[in-house]
Amino acid sequence: MYSQGLIGADGSTVETEEFLEAFQKRVDAEQKIEPNDPMPEGYRRTLVRQISQHAHSEIVGMLPEGNWITRAPTLRRKAALLAKVQDEGGHGLYLYSAAETLGVSREELTDQLLTGAAKYSSIFNYPALTWADIGAIGWLVDGAAIMNQIALCRCSYGPYSRAMIRICKEESFHQRQGYEILLTLCRGTDAQKKMAQEAVNRIWWPALMMFGPHDSASTHSDQSMHWKIKRFSNDNLRDKFVNATVPQAEYLGLTVPDPNLKWNEEKQGYDYSDIDWDEFWRVVKGDGICNRDRIKARQKAHREGAWVREAALAFAEKRAGAADAARTAAE
Numbered sequence: 001m002y003s004q005g006l007i008g009a010d011g012s013t014v015e016t017e018e019f020l021e022a023f024q025k026r027v028d029a030e031q032k033i034e035p036n037d038p039m040p041e042g043y044r045r046t047l048v049r050q051i052s053q054h055a056h057s058e059i060v061g062m063l064p065e066g067n068w069i070t071r072a073p074t075l076r077r078k079a080a081l082l083a084k085v086q087d088e089g090g091h092g093l094y095l096y097s098a099a100e101t102l103g104v105s106r107e108e109l110t111d112q113l114l115t116g117a118a119k120y121s122s123i124f125n126y127p128a129l130t131w132a133d134i135g136a137i138g139w140l141v142d143g144a145a146i147m148n149q150i151a152l153c154r155c156s157y158g159p160y161s162r163a164m165i166r167i168c169k170e171e172s173f174h175q176r177q178g179y180e181i182l183l184t185l186c187r188g189t190d191a192q193k194k195m196a197q198e199a200v201n202r203i204w205w206p207a208l209m210m211f212g213p214h215d216s217a218s219t220h221s222d223q224s225m226h227w228k229i230k231r232f233s234n235d236n237l238r239d240k241f242v243n244a245t246v247p248q249a250e251y252l253g254l255t256v257p258d259p260n261l262k263w264n265e266e267k268q269g270y271d272y273s274d275i276d277w278d279e280f281w282r283v284v285k286g287d288g289i290c291n292r293d294r295i296k297a298r299q300k301a302h303r304e305g306a307w308v309r310e311a312a313l314a315f316a317e318k319r320a321g322a323a324d325a326a327r328t329a330a331e
Helices: 017-028 041-060 062-066 075-100 106-114 131-152 158-186 190-209 221-226 234-252 277-284 291-304 306-330
Strands: 262-264 269-271
Touching (some): 041 062, 041 075, 041 106, 041 291, 062 075, 062 131, 062 291, 106 291, 131 158, 131 190, 131 234, 158 234, 190 234, 190 277, 234 269, 291 306
8 A cells, every 4th residue: 555654743744764665666656646645745846846837838938929920921820820829828727727736826836937936948038030930930849849748648747647648639730730831931932941941040959958958967857757757858858859850851851950960870860969058058047039028028918917817706706606695595
């Protein structure tokens, strides 16, 4: 039987050696951890950090693409992009709900984003300059996200893993949408193909940065893998992404902007240049091209949306009051 450990004076679980061993055995046996199950505090904190950053990334990720909805070249493109942005908002809601099962409020998470205390994916601090960038974002950025998120469908925490199943299904459509945009451009005029190449040149390296720092510099990766929150290391996922994406670029007729990219027969994978880690850490720490603009946009949306939240709360209270009155009358 799985030991629940001792209960301390404050109601928390005392993390005895026996408790931690029993918890790890459950994780190793691929049993899902559910919200009411006892869990180490470090496990809970790691999940809150990872899930909330994921949720923030989905919400902030709506901004560069939302800016192109009215400028998309056709009605079909507008409708598809609008649907994609709507999907991203839904993903954020799923993930905030999953984080709430760990005892943190959505208001607290939102405040962390708006004050800059919480991080989100560094990729969204780069601008989308042309319509081709929207295609490259769909192909490369959503492709990198899928590479990471498919493994999260097997995360040891039940609510997170179940949310990821639906999110991955929708992200796969987003990736196909982006690839189809670039395929259309590459089969168009010379100017259109040039636009596609320039977009890939801008977004390739930021997309590789999405997998995070080198394993040697990742402070959470080993423990997250031990708890089966993550299944693969940052560098492993980055390699898998490059190996899967380069043949797609070749089919498009586009060049990956890396002069050192070459096939390594021995490891059956590509060798590629190192990332500009100075740029990576600078963006992560808030000094990217769009860091300040992204936070300002979210702060503005939060202020202007206050009346919607207040109206929804008032309606919920009114409906609850009506339900209570109906039950009282029935009694």
